[in-house]
Structure formats: structure tokens, C-alpha cells
Amino acid sequence: MSRSDGVSEAHRRYLAQRRRRQLAIFATQVLLAAVLLVLWEAGARERWVNPFIVSQPTRIWEQIVRMAAAGELWVHLGATVWRTMAGFGLATGLGLLVASLLWWSPFWARVVDPYLVVLNSVPKISLGPLFIVWLGTNVRAVLAMAVAIAVVVTIVMLYTAFRETDPNKILLLRSFGATRWQVFTKVVLPGAVPTLLAAVKVNIGLAWVGTIMGEFLVSGAGLGYLIIYGGQVFNLTLVMSSIVLLLIASTIVYLLVDWTEKYIARQRGRA
Amino acid sequence: MAVVELEDVTVTYHTPSGETRAVEDLSLTVESGEFVSIVGPSGCGKSTLLSLIAGLIRPDRGQVRVGGVPVRGPNPAVGYMLQQDHLFEWRTVLDNCLLGLEVQGRRTRSAVLRVRRLLKDVGLGDFAHRFPAQLSGGMRQRAALVRTLALDPKVLLLDEPFSALDYQTRLKLEDEVSHILRTQGRTVIMVTHDIAEAVSMADRVIVLTHRPARVRREYVIDLEPRRSPVQVRESPGFSRYFRDIWRDLDVQV
Structure with missing residues (x-):
């Protein structure tokens, strides 16, 4: 040896x-x-x-290169990515806000509980026509779709995490004379960071779903629009190209979120 | 001088299935600089007494006074140390120890220096910037002690502070904590279910009855005080106290 x-x-x-x-x-x-x-x-x-139905890799590549050269690629890709990020941000922010308010008021949390259950179980896509009529056939309806899909899950996940805060940790803070706001900012919120990060990962995925669905319904731009349009004119190469772009974009975003999560975990001494 | 006074205190807990009287007409007094242990059958309301003194709950009847002033809520003069360390995993040891000062808006540079010195005193000087997950059970509980002492409380409430530790660590920590607290002349009220721990650390042991808790008997521990708890355990009188308190507790298995 x-x-x-x-x-x-x-x-x-x-x-x-x-x-x-x-x-x-x-x-x-x-x-x-x-x-x-x-x-x-x-x-x-x-x-x-039949390449007309399944397309083929070289045609997809040529299609993407052509779109990039014509500049449309960036318009559509940009629109979808922007909407997804905005929908994600809104849903996460709104979810965090509502979950915090529910933690703040146990009375209202119990009042709202059955409504959340119903909202959570309804397929959000069924609300699409309402959004279109209420908000118009524009980007607002797309964002509403993305938010609708992601926000309820966020509320439920975060509120559950807030409520599962160790009561003894709250007792400890109260023995220091902490106010309710201090209890929230010193233990409830930081204690829920792992859940928040998990919610962020889920939300990113849901925001993509919501955005593409919204674009199916109303948009004149974006990858969701290209996919629907390509399907309608039987240009399967266009459909496949858009899906490939979507794959690449969503993977990059996921990796960014994953990397951020690991970074935060390291900062908090958990790695 | 009496620092902590409970006068005919009664506490009742309400749940949907009924009400439970945890403490009834209980009176006790703790003098300044005294180390008092409270023992009693499990579930007898020992921790309720500490919550009363800490101002976390109010009695239905009777009065609780700390330093002669009626308790109306959490009070900076009282430090509360729980069974588990409850260190926050996302804060460094130092930041954990500064938590109370932070909450009370007293995190000044001199306070930080004082807490660093306290950490050094308990042997955690090199661990100030580590996270709790990197500490052993005994080290974590020492950090929790520093977090309590950081507020410089007149009265220290210890709720079974060593029960989550293994036996050796526990004896060692009893010695250390007792040394620190006696050197600083703190008034201490410690709840425990460990008779040996109560007798070896305290000046006086108060035995409570089954629920609702009342004072059953008091023992002034007269065993060459100021010796370390481990040494006290070897004194000839130790086992007599142990036996008497054991009998008072009337443990039914």
C-alpha cells in the first residue's frame, strides 16, 4: 500500500x-x-x-438561422422571455405578499382557506376567455394567465412554510420583547427562504406554461404565437424551431435559478 | 432583597376539549443572587411558571413581580433559556447571540464587543463566524447561553437547559454554566426534571405537586456551596437530598 x-x-x-x-x-x-x-x-x-409532418434537424436549423438573420427570432424570443419573467415576478411577489398577510391575520387565513382550495383546483386555462374580455387581446391578458397559474401555488406553499415556523423560535423572540413585525422579519421570513427558493423554481416553470398558453390565446408575437401559427399553416418546421428555442431558453433560465439557489444556500451556511 | 415574587398565582389553560388548571394559588420568592431549582412531576406546570415570570402569559389571579414591578409583558430584565438551543441556522454564532440586542435596538459596537468577550469566555471565541450546523450540541447550548447573557438580564430563567445533551456534555456544561452564573452573581431560576442536577447546582430546590402546581416543599441545599456541581454530587449529604426529593415527587410509573 x-x-x-x-x-x-x-x-x-x-x-x-x-x-x-x-x-x-x-x-x-x-x-x-x-x-x-x-x-x-x-x-x-x-x-x-414524412418530413412535412415531423420536420428534420437541418431544416429546423436553417429556419432558426433565417429567423435570426431577419431579426424576428429576437422579437419573438424576447417577447416570450420578457412575459415569462414579468409573470414570474408578479406571481412570486403577489404570492409572497398574500401569504404574509395571511400569516399576519390567522382570522382571515381561515376565512380565505376554502376559496384558495377552489382557486387551486380550477384549471386556470378555463379563465382565458375572461382575461381576454376583461383585459383585451394584448400582453395584459398573457400576463394575467401567467400570474393566475403560478400565484395560488405560491400562496399555499409560502403560507404553509410560514405557519410551520418552530413555535419555540417565536417564543424565544417574544421573550426578547419582539413585535409581530420583528417576529416576521427575524424568523418567519428567513426560516421560509428554502421554501421560497423551491417556490421560485416551481413558479418559473408555471410562468412558462402560463405565458405560452396566453400567447396561444391572444398574442401576435412570441414563441407561443409562432407555435400556434405554425400549426395552423402546417409549417411544422416553424413549430419545431419554436419548441427548440423554448427548450433552450427555459433550460438557461432554470440553470440560472438553480445556480442562484445554490449560491444563497452557501451564503446561509447550509451547503 | 426579593427579585422575583409570585403571589397566589393561578393559571388556567383553555382548549376546545376543556380547561386545565396548570397552577393554583402558588406563591414563591427568589432572592437576589440566588440559584433556585424547580422540580416537579412531568406536566405539572413547571414551564408555566417560567412563562409567567418572563411575561409571556398572564395569570388569571394573583400577581407576578420582578424587581418589585408587576410583570405586564416581556421584560429586558429577564432572560429566558429554553431546552433546545433554537439557534437560527441562517445566522452565524455571533449574529445569533446578538439577536436579543437587535430586537431591542441595542446592537451597538460596545455591545458586540461584550458579546464577543462572552463567546470567548465560554470557549467559542474561534466560532463566532461559524454557522450553528458546524457546532456540537454542547457548543450550541453554550452559544444559547451567551445569547441570553448578551441582554445582561437580572434574572435568568433556564427551562431544562441541559436535557437535550448527552450525559458527559451535560455534567461539563452544568459545571461551566454554574461557574459563569455564580461568578456574575446572577439570579437564576432553573426548571428541571433531573433531581441530581437540581440539588448539585442550586442553593434552594422547590418541589411542586402534581397539576395544578403548588409548592410542596422547599429544600435549602446546604452542601458547601460554591463548589462545582460535579464535586457536590460526591458530598455525603447529597444522596439524602436526592432521596427526600425523590420521595416528595412520588413518581408513579
Whole structure:
């Protein structure tokens, strides 16, 4: 057994094996994507499948390059990303506010409880026509859709987390003579940060759903609009291209949120 | 001079299934600089007494006075230390210890220095900027002690402060805490279910009855005071107190 650098041979072997395994997983992931793309492309070229219906990777690529060159790509992508972020921000902010008010007033929390249950269970897409009539066929209806989908879950998640604050921690603060506001800012809110971060992750996903659904219904721009439009004119390449763009955008946003969450966790000494 | 006075205090708890009398016509007095332990059968309302003195609950009848003034709510002159440390995971040890000062708007530079000195006194000088998760159980409870002492309370209420610790840590901490509190001449009221802990640390042990709690008997512990609790446990008189209190508690399993 050589212990030249303080690490045993067995441990070195263990680490090497671990590294190999991680590499193997990553390589397989890349390979899987490559194989699917090649099969798709080959299948379309050799007419195993009808490219008019399933499109093909090179056509999607050309479509995206064309849209980028014409500048439309940024208009549509920008519109959808902007609306998603705004819907996400509004839903999270509003959810946080309502959950805080409910914590503040246990009486109203109990009054509102059955209404929340009903609102939570109703499919928000069914409210679409109402939003259009009330707010007009414009971006406001799209935002309303995104907010409607995300806000109730946020309220329920955060309010539950607020209520689960350790009563002894509140007792401790009260023994210091803390006001209700101090109890909220010193323990209830910071204690709910992990839940807040989880809610943020859920909300981002829901905001994408809400925005795309809103764009299906009313918009004249955005990836949701392109998908619906492409479907109506049977341009499946346009549909696929928009989906690919959506995949890329939502993955980037998710990674940003994930990274922020880890950063905050590290700051709080939990990592 | 009497620092804490309870006079014919009665407390009742109300729940949908009925009312429970936790404390009835209870009177007791604690002198300045005295270390008093309160023992009693489990669920007898020991912690209720501390909540009364801390001003967290009001009695239905009777009066509670601290420093001669009737208690009307939480009072900076009283420090409350709970069974669990309840350190906030997202704050460093130092920030945890400054919590009370922060709440009371007294977090000044000199206060921070004083708390740092206290941390050093309990052996946590190097851990001021660590997070609670990085501390052992004993260290966490020491930090909780500093958090309570940071407010410089006249009266310290300890609610089974060592019961969550393993035996060795517990003995060690009893010694340390008792040394610190006696050196600083604090008035201490400690609730515990551990008779040995009560006898070895306190000047006086008050035994309560089953619910509703009343004072059953008082023992002035006369065992060469100012010796450490571990040493007190070896004094010849120790086991007599232990036996008498055990009998008073009339434990039914």
C-alpha cells in the first residue's frame, strides 16, 4: 500500500472509478442526443418518415438561422422571455405578499382557506376567455394567465412554510420583547427562504406554461404565437424551431435559478 | 432583597376539549443572587411558571413581580433559556447571540464587543463566524447561553437547559454554566426534571405537586456551596437530598 501523498491506493482507485462512471454517464447522454438527431435526419432524408409532418434537424436549423438573420427570432424570443419573467415576478411577489398577510391575520387565513382550495383546483386555462374580455387581446391578458397559474401555488406553499415556523423560535423572540413585525422579519421570513427558493423554481416553470398558453390565446408575437401559427399553416418546421428555442431558453433560465439557489444556500451556511 | 415574587398565582389553560388548571394559588420568592431549582412531576406546570415570570402569559389571579414591578409583558430584565438551543441556522454564532440586542435596538459596537468577550469566555471565541450546523450540541447550548447573557438580564430563567445533551456534555456544561452564573452573581431560576442536577447546582430546590402546581416543599441545599456541581454530587449529604426529593415527587410509573 503506497501512501506517498496521504491517499491510499484503494481510495485512489475508488475516486478513479467514480470519475470514470460520471464520464460514462455524460458521454452516454451526449451520444443519445446525437443518435436521435442522426436517426431523425436520416429518416427524413430517406423518407422513412414524412418530413412535412415531423420536420428534420437541418431544416429546423436553417429556419432558426433565417429567423435570426431577419431579426424576428429576437422579437419573438424576447417577447416570450420578457412575459415569462414579468409573470414570474408578479406571481412570486403577489404570492409572497398574500401569504404574509395571511400569516399576519390567522382570522382571515381561515376565512380565505376554502376559496384558495377552489382557486387551486380550477384549471386556470378555463379563465382565458375572461382575461381576454376583461383585459383585451394584448400582453395584459398573457400576463394575467401567467400570474393566475403560478400565484395560488405560491400562496399555499409560502403560507404553509410560514405557519410551520418552530413555535419555540417565536417564543424565544417574544421573550426578547419582539413585535409581530420583528417576529416576521427575524424568523418567519428567513426560516421560509428554502421554501421560497423551491417556490421560485416551481413558479418559473408555471410562468412558462402560463405565458405560452396566453400567447396561444391572444398574442401576435412570441414563441407561443409562432407555435400556434405554425400549426395552423402546417409549417411544422416553424413549430419545431419554436419548441427548440423554448427548450433552450427555459433550460438557461432554470440553470440560472438553480445556480442562484445554490449560491444563497452557501451564503446561509447550509451547503 | 426579593427579585422575583409570585403571589397566589393561578393559571388556567383553555382548549376546545376543556380547561386545565396548570397552577393554583402558588406563591414563591427568589432572592437576589440566588440559584433556585424547580422540580416537579412531568406536566405539572413547571414551564408555566417560567412563562409567567418572563411575561409571556398572564395569570388569571394573583400577581407576578420582578424587581418589585408587576410583570405586564416581556421584560429586558429577564432572560429566558429554553431546552433546545433554537439557534437560527441562517445566522452565524455571533449574529445569533446578538439577536436579543437587535430586537431591542441595542446592537451597538460596545455591545458586540461584550458579546464577543462572552463567546470567548465560554470557549467559542474561534466560532463566532461559524454557522450553528458546524457546532456540537454542547457548543450550541453554550452559544444559547451567551445569547441570553448578551441582554445582561437580572434574572435568568433556564427551562431544562441541559436535557437535550448527552450525559458527559451535560455534567461539563452544568459545571461551566454554574461557574459563569455564580461568578456574575446572577439570579437564576432553573426548571428541571433531573433531581441530581437540581440539588448539585442550586442553593434552594422547590418541589411542586402534581397539576395544578403548588409548592410542596422547599429544600435549602446546604452542601458547601460554591463548589462545582460535579464535586457536590460526591458530598455525603447529597444522596439524602436526592432521596427526600425523590420521595416528595412520588413518581408513579
